[in-house]
Amino acid sequence: MAEQDGSAVRDEVAAARRIVVKIGSSSLTTAAGGLDADRVDALVDVLAKVLDRDVSGAGDGKEIVLVSSGAIAAGLAPLGLERRPRDLARQQAAASVGQGLLVARYTASFARYGRRVGQVLLTTDDTSRRAHYRNATRTLDQLLAMGALPIVNENDTVATDEIRFGDNDRLAALVAHLVRADLLVLLSDVDGLYDGDPRTPGTSRIDEVKGPKDLAGVTIGSAGRSGVGTGGMVTKVEAARIAAAAGVPVVLTSASRAGDALLGRHTGTYFHRTGRRSADRLLWLAHASEPRGALTLDDGAVRAVVERRTSLLPAGIAAVEGEFTAGDPVELRDTEGRAVARGLVNFDAKEIPRLIGRSTRDLARELGPAYEREVVHRDDLVVLHRHG
């Protein structure tokens, strides 16, 4: 029975056409630190083979978007750094040097197969602001349409501490949603999710995760022994959860098993999809945007926004906090200070105090028709569901 389930699951993996593959720093570097050209080549060998497969027999091959970490790790040795620095400025310097080396390495490696790559660097803004989001989607789609393989990383050199993704696992989940992928493959230095820290004897690999209940009681630890990774298993499981909830199944396994995983063979941990594909952008708003401020809603407005999914009008606002401009992501809170939703706000923070508690009709009459608009439109609003 279990075996039957397992093989059915992996059929879905084998049939996936558009795939996002994420590889972590620890799988791309040598023990001594620095980029490991052999490991890059080994990954590229696997991906090139997958790209050559004919999925339906009709000549429509697979498409891969690679989310690759490793910029900071690759920049350490050339800058004479012995380990990953703690401060943002030196991390950014290392990323700046390392990203060029990383992409140069991939370019040369894919050229062995006559394939071109394109570098795509994203920030959290690109994932939540409408125009940026549309742009990122268009570029990725276009690269794929032209047969080039996009290599995505966070734009480390411009990100500040506050707005950083910080880990590429979550970025990969959001990219999978952005390109409407059929599958997300997270590659690490460990061959799956274990029911405890795998360095502890007696722990075993979890074969599949059908939903949050399967994760209850699992001890999920931080980064491994290599010291170059960032998030450890926590961010991978969180990423898998985001992708699965957005309708994208996930395989989590080691880089050395990438070939097997991509062929649908039974390896790693498989996360079933738990939700349906959600409306564009809103996933990003919930998981990637960093709110620039907060609006406190009265009880009626909380009910309207959360239960009836209406737009937020000035009449329902009780207080405003933070410095934001129109178009920024803000948090919507209840009177107890709990975050209930996120949205893209239509006014600057300094405009809001005089709108508070007023009806749009009054505001239009007094201040002009430009004020007859929602503070957050329902299409730009995502209700936050608490994990159980």
Ligand SMILES: Nc1ncnc2c1ncn2[C@@H]1O[C@H](COP(=O)(O)OP(=O)(O)O)[C@@H](O)[C@H]1O
């Ligand atoms: N429950 C767990 N299952 C698997 N790995 C775990 C678990 N808890 C902690 N880890 C550690 O997480 C590490 C992977 O995270 P990390 O080093 O950040 O990888 P990457 O660089 O690939 O993103 C593994 O090497 C492992 O030691």
Ligand SMILES: N[C@@H](CCC(=O)OP(=O)(O)O)C(=O)O
């Ligand atoms: N943008 C950073 C990636 C940080 C990161 O997520 O690393 P990892 O945990 O190894 O996937 C870099 O390229 O070094």
